[in-house]
Amino acid sequence: MSIKILHIDSNNPILWNQLEEAGFENxxxxxxxxEEIESKIQDYNGIVIxxxxxxxxxxxxxxxxxxxxxxxxxxxxxxxCEYAESKGIHLxxxxxxxxxxxxxxxxxxxxxxxxxxxxxxxxxKSGQWNRESNRGHELDGKTxxxxxxxxxxKAFAKKxxxxxxxxxxxxxxxxxxxxxxxxxxxxxxxEKTDVLSLHLPWTPQTDKMVDSNFINAFxxxxxxxxxxxxxNIVTADLVEAMKQKKVLGAxxxxxxYEKLSFETLFQDKNTPEAFQYLLxxxxxxxxxxxxxxTFESHExxxxxxxxxxxxxxxxxxxxx
Numbered sequence: 001m002s003i004k005i006l007h008i009d010s011n012n013p014i015l016w017n018q019l020e021e022a023g024f025e026n027x028x029x030x031x032x033x034x035e036e037i038e039s040k041i042q043d044y045n046g047i048v049i050x051x052x053x054x055x056x057x058x059x060x061x062x063x064x065x066x067x068x069x070x071x072x073x074x075x076x077x078x079x080x081c082e083y084a085e086s087k088g089i090h091l092x093x094x095x096x097x098x099x100x101x102x103x104x105x106x107x108x109x110x111x112x113x114x115x116x117x118x119x120x121x122x123x124x125k126s127g128q129w130n131r132e133s134n135r136g137h138e139l140d141g142k143t144x145x146x147x148x149x150x151x152x153x154k155a156f157a158k159k160x161x162x163x164x165x166x167x168x169x170x171x172x173x174x175x176x177x178x179x180x181x182x183x184x185x186x187x188x189x190x191e192k193t194d195v196l197s198l199h200l201p202w203t204p205q206t207d208k209m210v211d212s213n214f215i216n217a218f219x220x221x222x223x224x225x226x227x228x229x230x231x232n233i234v235t236a237d238l239v240e241a242m243k244q245k246k247v248l249g250a251x252x253x254x255x256x257y258e259k260l261s262f263e264t265l266f267q268d269k270n271t272p273e274a275f276q277y278l279l280x281x282x283x284x285x286x287x288x289x290x291x292x293x294t295f296e297s298h299e300x301x302x303x304x305x306x307x308x309x310x311x312x313x314x315x316x317x318x319x320x
Contacts, residue, residue, distance in 0.1 A: 003313065008037060009050035011072050012302035022310060038062050046309065048072065055079040060087060068092055068312050070305050074099075074152065074292065075229070077202045092308045095151035097301035098292030102227050103155035105291035106197055109225055109251030112285055114139060119282050140164040145193030148228065149176045149183065153199035157181040168192060172205075195223045202229035212237040215246055223249045227291040230254035236274040242281065249283035253291040 002025040007016065009030065016026050027044070029037060034053040041047070041063045048070045049055065055069060057080050066089050069079055074095035081091055112118060115136035123130055142165050146153045149169040157167050157180035169181040170189045177183030184192075196218070200206045210224070210233040224247055226233055235256045241247040257275060271279075278284045 015302040094304035098297035099155035101297040148199035
């Protein structure tokens with residue numbers, strides 16, 4: 001009996017080719033609506049996704065043969081994980097596939113903000129030669145606070161080893177600190193942090209976590225880097241904190257206004273007032289959810305998913 005896999009998003013060819021070589025039967029449907037996919041999902045043993053639509057309870061009820069869901073990315077927030085697991089469906093993600101890319105991006109954002117690189121570049125290209133107004137800051141001597149010390153947070157802390165910085169981490173799990181970051185309480189993190197970097201999933205606990213109360217609890221003015229999920233920050237509160245100089249600058253690879261698919265920005269055509277401020281502010285660096293989207297990570301993510309799918313079926317065979 002062949003094991004049928006439905007791919008509903010395009011990915012690196014490694015994924016398709018290696019699964020085919022391993023004997024899996026691949027099918028692709030990148031265009032159909034969620035309802036159209038639901039009408040045939042009962043024929044498949046596995047599904048490979050990125051974030052085109054939510055895999056909810058209604059979808060899973062129709063997926064009567066489904067044995068695994070593989071998301072080519074770090075998070076599983078687009079899946080009703082609790083219901084899927086109750087049906088014995090294996091959930092596969094690949095945070096180790098793009099952790100290095102996210103770490104390098106985070107470091108690049110900090111250095112760019114500290115040294116006004118984008119602002120200075122634009123000014124020189126427009127004929128301005130402003131040295132004093134582009135005087136920068138050095139990362140050495142600063143304290144970097146990392147919230148969320150899993151794959152991404154750990155990779156970022158490792159990148160900071162070349163700097164003379166104090167690196168602190170906070171996580172809901174105990175004993176995750178290592179030689180690259182000292183795990184502390186949220187109170188100590190708030191007391192010492194100069195640069196705050198978020199490496200969190202999007203969950204009910206982290207949704208809108210970074211609001212006015214959260215920001216104002218920090219003892220010093222801070223810089224904020226977010227390469228996790230946009231809805232972890234209340235944009236209007238971030239902007240107000242920037243106006244009050246409580247936040248000195250922000251590097252945002254993700255935005256509150258993104259759609260679930262991450263492929264488009266707004267739910268409608270209106271530009272929120274807070275986002276307009278971010279577009280015009282010189283101490284803000286915005287990128288379109290690309291921190292983990294390098295050429296190398298594109299290949300690595302696919303390879304990790306292939307290997308994990310193979311392991312799922314190896315486990316099933318061994319436990320048969």
